[in-house]
Amino acid sequence: MKKKKWMKSVVTMGSAALLTLSIGTGAFAKELPTKPTSYKTVTEIEDWGAAITKVIVDLGRPVPVGSVTKDTFNVHVKRYDNRLANSFLGEGDRVVTNAYVSDKDGNPTKQMGQYAVLELKITPNDSLGSGLNYANGLNAWADNQYTITQQKDIVTSAGKVSGLTVNTFAGGTRVLVDDFNTEKATYGDTTLSYADFTPKVDNHKNPLIIWLHGGGEGGTDPTIPISANKADSFASPETQAYFDGAYVLAPQAPTYWMNGINGRADGTSIYENALISLIKDYVANHKDVDPNRIYVGGDSNGGYMTMVLARDLPGYFAAAFPTCEGLNDSKISDADIQNLIQTPTWFIAAANDTTLPPAINTVPTYDRYLQAGATNVHLSLFDDVHDTTGLYNNADGTPYQYPGHWSWIYVYNNEPTDTINGKTTTLMEWLAAQSK
Known part of the structure; x- marks a missing residue:
């Protein structure tokens, strides 16, 4: 008889413990209604x-x-x-x-x-x-x-x-992309879309960074040129700090900047006149842009356009930073070089770029700058393009490898450096210091 009572007590205690556990874990908790999700x-x-x-x-x-x-x-x-x-x-x-x-x-x-x-x-x-x-x-x-x-x-x-x-x-x-404004401007029969970033209001004139997109970012949505690769980084707090605030202008070609008057990458662009008009109008309409500190850069197709602008507007820009640029050296005359060297320039490329090989584009042109007496020209020629964050690796544990053409990654992360006046200087430090 005593044994049965003991067993009943155990069952009762076990049930109570299970009920307590169930309430604590929500197994038997009341189902709550929710509003639309x-x-x-x-x-x-x-x-x-x-x-x-x-x-x-x-x-x-x-x-x-x-x-x-x-x-x-x-x-x-x-x-x-x-x-x-x-x-x-x-x-x-x-x-x-x-x-x-x-x-x-x-x-x-x-x-x-x-x-x-x-x-x-x-x-x-x-x-x-x-x-x-x-x-x-x-x-x-x-x-x-x-x-x-x-x-x-x-x-x-x-x-x-x-x-x-x-x-x-x-x-x-x-993130960051939504901090840009988007607009359009029409010149003749050409309409260019563009994204632009305005720094916070301050008591001094601000420089203007112009970035010209690569071949995959043309069209009529100007958020694409700042999103398909990390061009939005020019508006990041880290980059803005180098310039104490800078305007950023990212124009968009309807197709490709490299579309020339007589053929692809022929040394001209069907969008050049409209682009020049857009840049000059933008500067005129933003009174606190410092006209002595206008910088132009671009990658690939945009690097090509950077070179075309620097050639045809000698002395207009305080500096240029063409990246994996596509203006073949054979398309550049000696007279063109004399115009180009009037703009301080920093070239960026990767040696294993098979899309626009620097051996026939960037490197011989850089050498001609030096031969022509350019004193403020720099070249960052990387062996390849790989992850430098430490976050991404190949299967063998080495840093993740990007295509060699993607040297723009180094620009956005301010990786290019050179020794200037005995000091290791980054691309953004150099760029911010340039003024006409």
Whole structure:
């Protein structure tokens, strides 16, 4: 008889413990109603281009800090490029690397919040994370459609939130890119789109940095030239600090700057006159641009245009920084060299560039600058283009290797250096010091 009572007590105690455990873990917690849910994306421009680095999920009701972890949701994306006849690009799950409760802007909260930030893994060769798609020679913003599916309960003191499927897109933020204004200007039968950045109001004139995009960034959306590679970095606090605030102007060609009057890369550009007019109008309309500190640079197709402008506007720019430039040395006459050397110039390229080999473009032209007596000309010729952040590696553990043509990555990260007056000087330090 005593044995039966003991067994009954054990069962009763076990049931109580199980009930306590269930309430504590939310297994039997009340299901809480939620308002309609949605998500926003956060895009950042990395060395290789635009990447969606976060989604901010509206959970439909406030939840406590710590109740959302990287295992709470599965994040799936389907990608489309609506320019293509077959618009579907692919789909797959994104890897969530971190998660936390936040406010609507993605800032971590201290107690409760209705939103959750899901940070997503990005790598240079993971197309699922890309904000853009490159097709038919041009970049465009992709249509990235996310479905965020709850995998684990979110437990609150009032009950639990479970079973959420979030697939309503509520907009996106593009870090730095959204700090640029976008406009158009028409000259004759040519319309150029452009993006521009205005520094904070101060009590002095500011320099102007003009950046001319590569071959894949033409068109009529001027956010593409500052997003397909990290040209938005000219507006970053780090770069702006070198100039104590600088305007940034990123014009966009409808097609290619290298489209010449008589053929591709023939030493001319059908957009030159319109581009010169745009630059001069921009300076005239922004009274605090310092006309003695206008800098022009560009990559590849834009490096070509940089050389054309420096040649045809001798002495107009305080400095030029053509990168993997495509104006073949055979297209440059000795008279052209005399014009070109009037602009202090810093060339950047990689020796293994097979798209626009520096052996027939940058290097012989640089040598001719020196032979012509140029005293303020520099060359950064890198062996290759590889990751310098330490974040991305090849399978063998060596730094991730980018195509040799992508030497613009070094420009955006201020990697080029030279010894000037006995001091190691970076490209941005040099550029900021140039004045007519």
